[in-house]
Amino acid sequence: MIKPKKISFGAKLLLLFLFINGISTKCVAQDVDYKAYTLFVYNFMKYVEWPEAQSKGDFVVCVFGESPVHKELTGLASSKKLKGRNIIIKTITKPEEAAGCQLLYVSASKSGNIKALKDQMAGKPILIVGEREGLAKKGAQLSFVTMDDDELKFDINKKEIEQHQLKISSQLIALGILVN
């Protein structure tokens, strides 16, 4: 004969879950790690070659649109130099403000402007890096992509890189994914 239960089974389960969760919620789940993006951007600077005229003075990185990467890039600029050059981080809100930038980081929120940027920057020695996947096929030279297992990779549009008078090292090409 089955004895009646005082506490329902579901209630026990709920209590258990709440108890465990109460303990473990002091840690927060991971968000996108823009420090990793910044590390990639830093290596883009190191392994892409700009024309002679662009290889002196401060190295200017422009962030187009709002992105948490700006804070990380600022942290990078305060602690690292690029081959002895200071790294300057700027935020721009319009494509026209990109003149004078060596590297233009297009935030996800400004991805819709990529074609306009491509036209405006055509032939100029500027490396356009897209935060959102797929931009390397639409006008950026490099764009980030998150693989199924969460690996961070980047697409390379080699043709665009050459059109912008830039040279990409074979080491960087080996790490990325060529889109053409």
Next chain:
Amino acid sequence: MKKSYKLLLFFFLVSGYISYAQEPVNPVAVTDSTKKDSLNYYDMTIEQLLSLKAHGVPSELEKLINSLISVASKKPLNVRESPSIVTLVTAEEIKNSGARDLIDVLRLVPGVDFGVDVQGVVGIGMRGNWAHEGKVLILLDGQEMNEILFATTQFGNHFPIDQIKKIEIIRGPGSAIYGGYAEYGVINIITKQGGDINGVSVSGIYGQTEKDFMRRNINLSAGKKIGDFEWSVSGMMGQGQRSDQNYTDIYGSSYTMIGNSALNPAYANVGASYKGLSFRAIGDFYKTTTQDGYDAIYPKPYAQNFNSTYFELKYLWKVSKKLTITPKLNYKNQSPWKTPQGDSIDQTYLKTATRSTANITASYNPTRKINVVFGSEYYKDMAVDHLAGDTFYNGKQTVSFYNYAFFAQGLLKTRFVNIILGARYDKHNVYGDAFVPRVGLTKKYNKFHFKALYSNSFRAPAIENINLSGANGIHPEKTQVLELELGYQLTHNSIFTINFFDITTKNPIIYYSIGAGTDAYTNQGNTGTRGFEAEYKVKDTWGYIAINYSYYTAAGKDKSAAYSVVQDPSMMLGFASSKVNLNASIKLTENLSINPSGTFYGPRWGYNSVDTGGYAQLSKFNSVFLFNLFLKYNTPVKGLSIGFGVYDIFNEKFVFIQPYAQPGSLTNLPHAPLPGPPREFIFRLSYDLNFKAKTTK
């Protein structure tokens, strides 16, 4: 002690572990230890960029939930986006738990359960549905373990769990990819290959109850990867018993299972591959004894063996970066349920069946966002009845069938959702055709993920189903399943998932008897369940804790009398509607871990007696709480680990209930519940000798 008190005690015990285990964890340090030192971080070499993750340094949990599995789609996808409700069991989890056999491993999976079939054989159930005969596909290194006469797979001290690398489990339909044995689920067991073994491994287990030994098995593996060439050889041999209890049939007669319920495995697996070409051979010789007749026990035990050999030749042809074509040839030879003549009173069974299969599958990735898999398969079955005077339905001692199939699947990944569309069409020369489409939507949005799945599946009648179908013939049973999964990563190291399912099976293939000794199969009525499964998992460097709850109800489902419980329409025969599992591993020191695991079953219904009219009587079985504890120690001797544990500490004496019956029959009465092992003390030992120095956990 009341079950509820035991359960509470157990929960407090677990909670205590969690409190202890969480204490030393520094979230900042775990999230990204390198962030403490920006200079070091930015000094990483360009090669080190390869290991970077989009969401930072992954926690132990994130490594698990971001790992790629291919069982649900052929195309590798991470667990959260894979288009099925899936469970991934790792070698680490198996080893830590001290699991004795595959029953211990799979019991911890939501929705999976076990019941007794006949003659002491234990089979699998899924989400309240009896799935033993051809409804859950068991794959071992790609080979279909289900025997093709009845399509069953037998559990209990059978498969070599020490050699498993991982198990990918679909807890829902898989027919659109795998065909007619995957109606309710797929269990894809992948063993360690040459590169994983990289040397020689030896392991053994000894299990002892208060009365007798329960198992004594040894495993041996060797393998290595040398450039493009990889080889492995592994084997297992042992002796076991189902239980040391008495089996009592529905009439009240008993026999002791000590010495009369042998489960003796002998298994060998050889694999070799060179570039895309691979070969595999498996021999599985599972020798059992039982004294179980059908309703009544026999006066003496008899042998019942399940012998199978499998061969596969496969070539992975990478035509281009975007296109892969895989032709595959398989052959298997099986003699299941083999009872030698003269060994049993009336159970002599001497049939052999072979299946020869040719399969070609293409996988095309026109872009990173699109994958198309398509192909076809042909198989031919042949069966021989070796018993003089016996014939198949065609009046001959041999029978053969053939089946061809076409399948296709498209996967489109967009920023907002992943869409999967697939279908498989099978045409059998006797029972006709089956078409099973499916559609799925999945996506993860940072911490949240969802899956919405609609699948058709089918069960292909096996050779004996056709043979014993009589004049009415037999047809594939068809199933429709709706599933919705929601998941949320609560913290860096914990995740909660819940899924809801609704299963409707039409015209299930039912076993019945029309007279003493006259077995038959027919399509009859409908069946199905609906319910949900919830799981909470926390995993970090200190270990892990996983708790899951699964619930089904048959209420409101039109179901065949064969699976029904008259007294409670929400229940299915044999299976508890509520089940809670715990699987945990806590590192006490770097080399010593304590591993509690357990399963709480709610009440079950089953037949265990007859009334004065000779009809089988249903009884309600109390809830059961199986709690296990295993200590694992990595000794100072490199590669040598030992473990000691107790399974079923509270000595609950779980019994396997028969999940089907023929109510009202006086000629086909059910089996009484079959006792499983009671409290069992186990000792494990394993030694890995690596050919090269290799990091071991």
